[in-house]
Amino acid sequence: MFxxxxxxxxxxxxxHNIFSWNFTSINKVSLLMPSVETCGSSQSHSSNMEPLSxxxxxxVVMVLALVAFSSLFYGRCKKDWAxxxxxxxxxxxxxxxxxxxxxxxxxxxxxxxxxxxxxxxxSISRGIYYRGKLSNGFQVVxxxxxxQFLNSQPGLDRRRFLKEISAISRVHHPNMxxxxxxxxxxxxxxxxxxxxxxxxxxxxxxxxxxxxxTRWCKVVNDIADALSFLHFKHLAHKxxxxxxxxxxxxxxxxLGDFDFVLSYKEVVDRRIGSMVxxxxxxxxxxxxxxxxxxxxxxxxxxxxxxxxLSLEMATPKLPLSRPVTLFTYSSTNGLCTRYSCSPFK
Numbered sequence: 523m524f525x526x527x528x529x530x531x532x533x534x535x536x537x538h539n540i541f542s543w544n545f546t547s548i549n550k551v552s553l554l555m556p557s558v559e560t561c562g563s564s565q566s567h568s569s570n571m572e573p574l575s576x577x578x579x580x581x582v583v584m585v586l587a588l589v590a591f592s593s594l595f596y597g598r599c600k601k602d603w604a605x606x607x608x609x610x611x612x613x614x615x616x617x618x619x620x621x622x623x624x625x626x627x628x629x630x631x632x633x634x635x636x637x638x639x640x641x642x643x644x645s646i647s648r649g650i651y652y653r654g655k656l657s658n659g660f661q662v663v664x665x666x667x668x669x670q671f672l673n674s675q676p677g678l679d680r681r682r683f684l685k686e687i688s689a690i691s692r693v694h695h696p697n698m699x700x701x702x703x704x705x706x707x708x709x710x711x712x713x714x715x716x717x718x719x720x721x722x723x724x725x726x727x728x729x730x731x732x733x734x735x736t737r738w739c740k741v742v743n744d745i746a747d748a749l750s751f752l753h754f755k756h757l758a759h760k761x762x763x764x765x766x767x768x769x770x771x772x773x774x775x776x777l778g779d780f781d782f783v784l785s786y787k788e789v790v791d792r793r794i795g796s797m798v799x800x801x802x803x804x805x806x807x808x809x810x811x812x813x814x815x816x817x818x819x820x821x822x823x824x825x826x827x828x829x830x831l832s833l834e835m836a837t838p839k840l841p842l843s844r845p846v847t848l849f850t851y852s853s854t855n856g857l858c859t860r861y862s863c864s865p866f867k
Contacts, residue, residue, distance in 0.1 A: 623703035661717040697748035699778025724764035744775035
């Protein structure tokens with residue numbers, strides 16, 4: 523039991539003085555004083571609690587730090603996810619490898635869905651062409667050489683094949699189809715090329731779509747640039763046809779030959795050697811140029827061509843410049859109206 527006095531002056535300033543007081547109680551009160559054992563046990567208990575409390579503080583700090591890092595990481599991921607949702611069309615541009623890459627047979631098989639028939643783009647005597655998609659999403663054309671063709675090439679070994687691939691990979695031109703890679707597994711040989719979405723030129727010539735003459739002139743110019751580049755390098759394509767000309771999304775023409783890897787030779791056939799007559803070669807070129815003239819400007823007939831080739835008739839001189847259009851069309855439908863060429867000489 524405790525007895526005392528309490529007083530308050532609130533906001534006033536006063537002094538309370540108690541000079542004497544007396545308290546009487548009939549209850550028996552016993553004063554309990556702490557013993558020596560009690561004080562000792564309390565001190566030991568407090569000393570044992572100190573390491574425990576330090577460990578708990580350490581645990582709490584670690585938990586708070588973990589929560590802070592987790593919230594920071596989650597916030598960053600959420601921000602990236604929100605940015606991806608706002609800009610879903612921004613994707614990394616798919617790029618082919620800079621140099622031809624050697625692929626394994628399982629990689630090519632996966633890209634072509636195990637050479638599924640639905641992925642076949644076409645076939646010739648030398649092999650089958652498949653549409654493929656690499657692991658990075660880049661679309662390619664896979665030429666799978668047939669076993670019959672490989673058996674008919676006894677000199678086609680791995681060293682020669684790699685030499686041809688290396689030679690073609692050094693030919694770089696905007697109007698040439700690049701080689702992405704190759705695969706050689708036992709007697710399986712495949713070459714991977716870039717896939718062009720608009721396909722080959724023969725499909726546009728024979729029914730897929732109609733191109734304006736402005737496009738045709740651009741296609742001719744693109745292929746002429748590619749051939750001029752090859753001839754400057756003293757190389758010949760040797761397999762020029764519409765199915766080996768490909769159009770990209772902007773209808774830019776690129777020259778590619780899926781048989782090119784096995785027919786990459788010099789311009790002049792080695793079997794001819796020094797037997798080439800330069801005068802006769804120029805004569806044939808002049809006759810071919812005369813065949814491109816308008817009928818009113820001296821286009822050759824078939825009888826005249828045979829006479830010139832057999833040397834029965836003297837070849838006429840070429841005009842100083844090629845005449846204008848070979849076809850009549852107007853600009854009312856958006857097509858080109860004129861087409862002029864540079865002088866022959």
